[in-house]
Amino acid sequence: MIFYSWTALSARDLTALSGSDLRALSASSPDSPESSFAMGITDDRGRARRAGEETLGSGQAVIVIIEAVRPAMAAHTLAPCYVKIGVGWLGRCTRAGDVAWNRFFTPGDPDDPPAPGRMGP
Numbered sequence: 001m002i003f004y005s006w007t008a009l010s011a012r013d014l015t016a017l018s019g020s021d022l023r024a025l026s027a028s029s030p031d032s033p034e035s036s037f038a039m040g041i042t043d044d045r046g047r048a049r050r051a052g053e054e055t056l057g058s059g060q061a062v063i064v065i066i067e068a069v070r071p072a073m074a075a076h077t078l079a080p081c082y083v084k085i086g087v088g089w090l091g092r093c094t095r096a097g098d099v100a101w102n103r104f105f106t107p108g109d110p111d112d113p114p115a116p117g118r119m120g121p
Helices: 022-026 045-057
Strands: 003-009 038-042 063-073 080-093 099-105
Touching: 003 045, 003 080, 038 045, 045 063, 045 080, 045 099
Parallel strands: none
Antiparallel strands: 003 038, 003 063, 063 080, 080 099
């Protein structure tokens, strides 16, 4: 099952990140509350998009990152976690006040086996 992790970043959060480096943006850790304004996990991409758009529209966030994730288990602790599957969407407000979403792809973890139906490296 695929889930969608969304993270809304404020202007202050972005000062530590380079402007267009998606790898740096998607590497922001949801485990550290100071790294984001708001975040969540849902099984509906539309719901993640709407939640992100609300934070952008309120002016509390300047950028929202939505990433497709799958449930997993941490190897050493067996604690439940989510693993990115390599596709995400970056949302920003336009001058007209709408939200523009740009899809991006990140390389998967080289230790993960390829997803069913996909060829390995």
